[in-house]
Amino acid sequence: MSKFNLIEHFCLIQMQVLSDREQRLRKDLQDCAIQREYLSHFLTQLHEEEKFEGINLLIKEVKVIEDK
Numbered sequence: 001m002s003k004f005n006l007i008e009h010f011c012l013i014q015m016q017v018l019s020d021r022e023q024r025l026r027k028d029l030q031d032c033a034i035q036r037e038y039l040s041h042f043l044t045q046l047h048e049e050e051k052f053e054g055i056n057l058l059i060k061e062v063k064v065i066e067d068k
Helices: 003-067
Strands: none
Touching: none
């Protein structure tokens, strides 16, 4: 095998390694985006429930006052 063929073969292998790495990084970025979206949605729901729970506490307090 000539030096040219060896260098060509090496370069092709390296390009495949880079392609595989790019694909893995894209998948990792997509996974991060999905996790970020889930956590944002979860936090939004958590805050909504906290506000809703605050309303429930006020309603309970009003009922206690009405019962007195």
